[in-house]
Amino acid sequence: MKTFNIGELSNQSGVASHAIRFYERENLMPEPARTQSNYRRYPEDAVARLQFIIHAKQWGFTLDEIRELLMLQDANGDRAEAKRIASEQLEKIRHQIQSLSRIEAVLSKTLEECSGEGPMDGCPIVEAIAQER
Amino acid sequence: MKTFNIGELSNQSGVASHAIRFYERENLMPEPARTQSNYRRYPEDAVARLQFIIHAKQWGFTLDEIRELLMLQDANGDRAEAKRIASEQLEKIRHQIQSLSRIEAVLSKTLEECSGEGPMDGCPIVEAIAQER
DNA sequence: CTTGACCTTGAAGTTAACTTTAAGGTTATG
DNA sequence: CATAACCTTAAAGTTAACTTCAAGGTCAAG
Structure with missing residues (x-):
């Protein structure tokens, strides 16, 4: 399966690299795997997760609410x-x-x-x- | 004519003293007269001006826009x-x-x-x- | 082997509209 | 005359959702 550096994920998703790292700190994105040189490597479905975040924002959800929704999904709550x-x-x-x-x-x-x-x-x-x- | 200390003006208008001083720094409220001991003394119409600000905010105007409107009034523009x-x-x-x-x-x-x-x-x-x- | 495009972290800056804190001076009351 | 309730200033903190900066490590191309 394909994996991405943060820059490639940024291009795929339209979310700035810094914003992706910000979402990671904020527990909206999980910590990804790292290369030997400590670069983040993202699986393909990271794109969908970022697009979920984008759309939820367009619907007016706050990041706090989006985090809740994502955690429910992750836990299959x-x-x-x-x-x-x-x-x-x-x-x-x-x-x-x-x-x-x-x-x-x-x-x-x-x-x-x-x-x-x-x-x-x-x-x-x-x-x-x-x-x- | 009646004049107010900032606390009295705050009670009359429902705007916190600190917010009134903030509006003064932001040029929404004019610099008032001062007592000997450097207390602000406001004329009666300061209440109406603050209420104008409150209502304009309720209408969704930003302070920048409100300042514009107030300056137009002040200059009879x-x-x-x-x-x-x-x-x-x-x-x-x-x-x-x-x-x-x-x-x-x-x-x-x-x-x-x-x-x-x-x-x-x-x-x-x-x-x-x-x-x- | 160097240049440029990537990546890393942590910290500070942004915007709006205040609020809070700090460190004091003044005035009214008992 | 002490104490509480006012007032003063300047500076820092708040919230959301990032962006920008600083200072550096890594990697691909020529």
């Missing part, structure tokens, strides 16, 4: 745990969408009210922000 | 500038909502597919994250 982590993530995302939507509504309405002409004094944007609630 | 800053903010918020909505859709669908029972091996959540795109 309980699927209920994974579902709990993902459900919490979904909740977070829904909250974010809600609060952003509220802001979007007020901000876009305010922008419509502002002609964009004239001095700051009396500007609807500023007044909307200054507004108490 | 051009309303068009304020509108530009707010429009950019609206764009950012809309982008965030869009990408979060995409994640929400995939994540909630994936969660429905996962019974939450059984071992990690074959868990739909993990497989969805591992998926290439």
